Amino acid sequence: MGISNENTAAHHLHTLLKSVRDSGEQTLRGAWCKVLDADMDSSEFARRHSEVVMLLQMTIRQLNSLPERSRLRCERYVADWWTVVVQPIHNWGDHTRTPQSLFPQDKLDHLESAADLISGNLIGSGAAPRSADLDEMAMRCNEWIDLLTAMSDAEIDGPVRDALISQVRHLLWLIENATMFGGARVAEEASTVIGSLTQASATLANVQPNHASRWKKMLLGLIAACVVFNQAAPVLQGSITAGEELVKEITAVANDFGSDE
Template sequence: MSFSNENTAAHNLHTLIARVRSSAEGTIARSWSAVLGAEWGTIDFIRRHTEVVSLLQLTIQQLNALPERQRLRCERHVGAWWAAVIQPTVNWTDETRPAHSIIDDDKLDHLESTADLISGNLVGSSAAPRSTDLDQMHNTCNEWIDLLTSMGEGEISGPLRDQLISQLRHIIWLVENSELFGGARIADEASTVIGVLAQASASVVNMREESASRWKKAFITLVTACIVFNQASPILQQSITAGEQIVKEITSAVDRGR
C-alpha cells in the first residue's frame, strides 16, 4: 500500500495540464485527446474531459480549507487554471494555437504549489488520500451493485436503486481510470454515495431480513474502504468500528423499513 501524499485533485489536474502543454500534437484538441486516451468529440472524450473539470472544481473548493493568506494567494491564479482547461476564447482545432500556449510556466507552477499546500493541510482526508490501493473500493462497489440489483421494487424504489447503481458504476469507472484522475475524485464520489446510501436507509420500505443484513454489512464495508483509502490505515479494526458506529445511527430507520 502506498503512502504518497501527492494524490490530490490539484496534483492530478497539474499533471494532466502539464502533459497537454508538452504534447507534440499540433492542436489543443489533439493534445487533450492524446492525454485522455479518447477521440476528440466522442462521448468518451467528453466524459473524460468533464472529469478534468471536476478536478478543477474540487481544487477550487479545497482552497476554502486553507489558511486565509494561502487561500487568497492561490485564488489569484484560478482564472489561469480554468482557462487552461476550458480555453473559452480559442478554437481547439486551430493549427496556429499549439497546446503549449494554454498556460505559462508561472501559473502552472502555482498550481503545483497549491496542490502541495492542499496535501499538507488536508492529508488523510478525502481531499488528499494517502493510499493508492483501490482494490477494496472496487470490490465493495461491485458488491453493492449486486445487492441493489437483487432488491425488488417492494424493497427499494426503482429510481433510487438505479441512481445508486449509476453512482457506484461511476466510482468503478474512476477506479479503472485512477492513473488519469487520481484518488481524490474517487474518494469524493465515494463520500457522496455514502451520504445517499445513508439517506436511502431511512427511506427503504419492506426490506427483507436478508437484504437488511446485507445492506448493513455492505455499508460498513464501504465506510471502512473509504477510511482505509483516505488514511492508509494499517489497522482495519478502527475503520470497521467507525463504520459500525454510523450504521448504529441508521439501523433503527432500516429496521422500521423492513
C-alpha cells in the same frame, strides 16, 4: 503541516494540463484527445473532460483549507487555471496556437505549488489520500451492484435503486481510471455514494432479511474501505462501531421526518 503527497485533485489536474502542454500536438483538440485517450466527438471524451473540470472544482474548494495568506495568494490564479482547462476564447482546432503557447508555464507552476499546500494541510483525508491501493474499494462496489440488482421494487423504489447503481458504477469507473484522475477524486465520489446509500437505507421497506443484513454489513465495509484508503492504515474496530452508530442515527432521523408527514 503534514508531509505532502501527490494524490490530490490539484496534483492530478497539474499532471493532465502539463501532459496537454507537452503533448507535441499542434492543436488543443489533438492534445486533449491524446491525453484523455478519447475522440473529441465521443461521449467518452465529454465524460473524461468533465472529470478534469471536476478536479479544478475540487482544487478551488480545497483552497479554503489553507491559511489565509496562502489561500489568497493561490486564489489569484484560479481564473487562469479555469481558462487553461476550458479555453473559452480560442478555437481548439486552431493550428496557429499550440497547446504550449496557450498553457503558460508559470500558471502551471502556481497550480503545482497550490497542490503541495493542499496536500500538506489535508494529507490523510479524502482530499489527499495516503494510499494508492483501490482493490478493496473496487470489490465493495461490485458487491453493492450485485445486491442492488438483486433487490426488487417491493424492497427499494426502482428509481432510487437505479440511481444508486449508476452512482456505484461511476465510482468503479473512477477507480479504473485512477491513474488519470487520481485517488482524491475516487475518495470524494466514494463519500457521495456512502451518503446516498445511507439515505436510501431509511427508505427501504419489506426487505428480505438476507438483503437487510447484507446492506448493513456492506455499508460498513465501504466506510471501512474508505478509511483504510484515505489513511493507509488498518481500520480499527472503533471506526466500524462509530460507522454503525452513524448509520443508526441517520436512519432514525430520516424515519422521524417520515413520521411527521
